[in-house]
Amino acid sequence: MLHLGFTLLLVLGATLRASLGAAFPQDTPKKNCNLSKYQSFLPQETRAVQKMKEQFEEIMLLSDRQCNIRLFHRKWKTAELLVPDRMKLVEAELDFAIDMLELPAEPKFNETRQQPLFFLTQAREDVRDCLPTGHVPPGKLRHWLQKLEMAKETETSGCLEASAILHLFQMLNDLRCAALRERCT
Numbered sequence: 001m002l003h004l005g006f007t008l009l010l011v012l013g014a015t016l017r018a019s020l021g022a023a024f025p026q027d028t029p030k031k032n033c034n035l036s037k038y039q040s041f042l043p044q045e046t047r048a049v050q051k052m053k054e055q056f057e058e059i060m061l062l063s064d065r066q067c068n069i070r071l072f073h074r075k076w077k078t079a080e081l082l083v084p085d086r087m088k089l090v091e092a093e094l095d096f097a098i099d100m101l102e103l104p105a106e107p108k109f110n111e112t113r114q115q116p117l118f119f120l121t122q123a124r125e126d127v128r129d130c131l132p133t134g135h136v137p138p139g140k141l142r143h144w145l146q147k148l149e150m151a152k153e154t155e156t157s158g159c160l161e162a163s164a165i166l167h168l169f170q171m172l173n174d175l176r177c178a179a180l181r182e183r184c185t
């Protein structure tokens with residue numbers, strides 16, 4: 001009987017903690033969240049992305065890509081978002097970029113993209129440690145995330161790939177803005 005009462009107390013305690021946690025979502029960074037290394041980029045990382053972008057532009061000139069999506073022409077600035085929302089935005093952007101950089105490619109481009117791909121994959125891991133829980137993003141971000149999902153379903157992979165690669169520096173700026181937290185304005 002005593003044992004049973006004790007178990008019940010434990011269960012009650014856990015339930016109480018869980019509901020309190022849900023009632024007071026925290027905007028404070030999580031324990032493993034540390035994006036300090038993305039506050040500025042190493043020149044070799046930037047150069048690797050630049051080289052890949054230039055090579056991709058050459059490939060694009062030789063191919064005929066019909067593409068009219070304007071995913072990255074947003075009416076709002078990343079700095080306008082709260083820090084937890086920037087994390088969500090950046091995770092979605094990195095996810096998109098990584099998917100596009102894993103598409104089949106000619107050997108030369110495949111080689112060039114390895115370093116940026118490695119960097120972006122590492123960044124995505126680090127951003128995932130910072131994703132908010134129990135936090136509802138504002139309408140403008142939700143709308144953009146929906147637009148991205150919709151584009152993934154309706155646009156050709158050639159168009160999506162171009163959109164991602166040509167906007168990599170914008171995504172890196174968003175990553176930097178998320179890493180700078182309150183100092184990105």
Ligand SMILES: *[C@@H]1O[C@H](CO)[C@@H](O)[C@H](O)[C@H]1NC(C)=O
Pocket residue numbers: 034035036037
């Ligand atoms: C975050 O990571 C950097 C290295 O990337 C390290 O120098 C720094 O001490 C870390 N900060 C915290 C709070 O763990």
Ligand SMILES: *[C@@H]1O[C@H](CO)[C@@H](O)[C@H](O)[C@H]1NC(C)=O
Pocket residue numbers: 103104105106107110111114
């Ligand atoms: C791209 O390069 C990586 C590493 O060099 C290799 O493992 C992979 O099979 C290559 N993929 C394609 C599509 O060529």
